[in-house]
Amino acid sequence: MRTKLIVGNWKMNGSRAANAALLEGIVAGLDDARAEAAVCVPAPYLQQCQDALAGTPVAWGAQDVSMHACGAYTGEICASMLAEFDCRYVIVGHSERRAYHREDSDLVARKAQAVLAEGMTPIVCVGETLAQREAGETMQVVGGQLGAVLELLAPEQVARIVVAYEPVWAIGTGRNATPDVAQDVHAGLRAQLAARNADAAPGVRILYGGSMKPENARELLARPDIDGGLIGGAALKAQDFLAIIHAA
Numbered sequence: 001m002r003t004k005l006i007v008g009n010w011k012m013n014g015s016r017a018a019n020a021a022l023l024e025g026i027v028a029g030l031d032d033a034r035a036e037a038a039v040c041v042p043a044p045y046l047q048q049c050q051d052a053l054a055g056t057p058v059a060w061g062a063q064d065v066s067m068h069a070c071g072a073y074t075g076e077i078c079a080s081m082l083a084e085f086d087c088r089y090v091i092v093g094h095s096e097r098r099a100y101h102r103e104d105s106d107l108v109a110r111k112a113q114a115v116l117a118e119g120m121t122p123i124v125c126v127g128e129t130l131a132q133r134e135a136g137e138t139m140q141v142v143g144g145q146l147g148a149v150l151e152l153l154a155p156e157q158v159a160r161i162v163v164a165y166e167p168v169w170a171i172g173t174g175r176n177a178t179p180d181v182a183q184d185v186h187a188g189l190r191a192q193l194a195a196r197n198a199d200a201a202p203g204v205r206i207l208y209g210g211s212m213k214p215e216n217a218r219e220l221l222a223r224p225d226i227d228g229g230l231i232g233g234a235a236l237k238a239q240d241f242l243a244i245i246h247a248a
């Protein structure tokens with residue numbers, strides 16, 4: 001049985017004051033939530049998260065990482081640095097990085113490998129654009145994105161990743177994928193995981209991301225292969241984020 005996982009992706013949002021209130025609100029409202037919760041925050045706030053969340057049920061992590069180990073890579077942050085802040089998760093291959101920073105699937109795969117090498121869990125994002133969906137290319141696109149990662153990992157490492165299906169057309173648009181549409185893609189991704197490691201695939205969590213909010217979370221999370229959410233906008237308000245955690 002897969003424990004549901006709700007991850008807030010703060011993207012490039014936050015301030016020390018706003019974060020303090022948000023983190024305090026999340027921890028205070030968890031009550032007896034059975035889902036796992038985590039926040040992936042801008043790197044300058046990792047220390048603040050570590051201070052605020054250590055000893056609570058909420059985990060924390062980063063939104064990107066360098067594929068390189070330490071060295072002459074100005075502006076980059078390597079996985080061993082993130083590990084020093086006790087990050088549990090690192091998002092890799094978010095569509096905003098693929099689109100605005102020209103990250104390709106090979107780079108994303110190397111980043112996933114760097115995260116695993118430091119004992120953290122990569123959240124590997126995949127997703128198609130609207131044009132790709134309308135052209136009937138969804139499974140080919142997301143399959144290619146996940147396939148590049150699976151190719152680089154040893155079969156036993158498959159058990160140590162989280163996958164996030166985030167259709168680009170649903171991100172920040174208010175237009176979520178329907179539960180049926182998301183479930184279809186998630187089932188396809190799980191089959192692909194199984195082809196690489198049949199024993200591990202049933203345990204890998206596949207999150208849905210793209211305009212998930214309190215109003216649609218319950219229905220999405222009820223589908224058999226939707227194991228949680230990667231939440232953008234709704235993760236910036238404690239009340240909304242908590243509502244999704246409790247729905248899970």
Ligand code: 13P
Nearest residue numbers: 009171172210211232233
């Ligand atoms: P929204 O929830 O704002 O659509 O963002 C989703 C996302 O990109 C999470 O990584």
